[in-house]
Amino acid sequence: MTIQAILFDAYGTLFDVYSIGALAERLFPGRGGALAELWRDKQIEYTRLRTLCSTYKPFWEVTQDALVFSCRKLGLDLTLDAQNALMGQYAKLQAFPENREVLQRLAGMGLKLGILSNGNPQMLESAVEAAGMNGIFHHILSVDAIRKFKTAPEAYQLGPDVFGLSAKNILFVSSNCWDACGATWFGYSTFWVNRSCAPVEELGVTPDSTGTDMRDLLRFVEKHVGEGK
């Protein structure tokens, strides 16, 4: 395997979305977990429906729509203040604790690093800054450029295009199994950061490799990039 670049999913992979659930729990005691889970599911569902139906709108707006629906479904009174507070969390997510060091070590190995996310450019910019990751990435790619969300092939194609590499020579890293599977179908080398020890999706395809956090990714890359050279 000759890996020359690594492309990361953003939310849940680089950026810890835990604080969203914690705030939801403070705003809606006893219901925060259910809200955070439904919100995330609906957010992803809406990206897929909009991509299938060619009715794209930016991830920020889709995320807001999903929040509104989820509160209505759960019978929670979403005030404008609560909505702003919850949406505002997206601008100040923290990195998972091990991430910055791992990213620096990967960059130190001469690998080019990038982000490929459903998030729109402004969201990603704020998130990278809040997580203290400025200057680490060669490319921050948003599907907004092609107005289709992952797992559309056009979204994954952004990576090979900007790196000037074939997908096989790019390691795509995601904590979402469906995303890692989509990228594998597309042709990337893939690594699934299975933080929650979830079972693999039954999609007839599996990520090329798996670990439970970014340190496992580092070990994997140290081993395999060395071999490839």
Next chain:
Amino acid sequence: MTIQAILFDAYGTLFDVYSIGALAERLFPGRGGALAELWRDKQIEYTRLRTLCSTYKPFWEVTQDALVFSCRKLGLDLTLDAQNALMGQYAKLQAFPENREVLQRLAGMGLKLGILSNGNPQMLESAVEAAGMNGIFHHILSVDAIRKFKTAPEAYQLGPDVFGLSAKNILFVSSNCWDACGATWFGYSTFWVNRSCAPVEELGVTPDSTGTDMRDLLRFVEKHVGEGK
């Protein structure tokens, strides 16, 4: 509105999937509800991922994959017998109690009736027979013909093609709000059978009309088809 044909979604709209949850509860006491819900969600999720990634396989197989994943996720031991029993339910679903009479009344008004479903042809054939609906439909359309699941436009296009009508002159009826929204985006006249009194999806589009069961559909059609003529 000049409605000349009515196209129905199958599972949950014509056919009552309640028996699936009931059997799941008998097989996994205390967990049947969670299993039935996750299974349904995964089933739909896999149809979307496979359509986005052009990795179609028939609904029967997708449904089986979703069952296997769901049991693994919930830590339930899915024996082959249990799997066969649960999958077997799809071949013997009952019609919702009001459906047959409503369908006969609609046919009696000179409307052409059809089904447009993600289900593959064999599944649909068994379900129509089990529900005592043989001979009611002019067309039983499966997305299997074009190897993309709803909400892909190619799936919805099957309706206008076989009826030789524009989508606006066909009333698309579904109990799934996302399906009614997808059909509305496509251009159908739409009716959402909101059996569970769910909030409307926040997709920036709403079904043209809504009711809580098929009797409401009949009332709607009696009123509006009359006006259109």
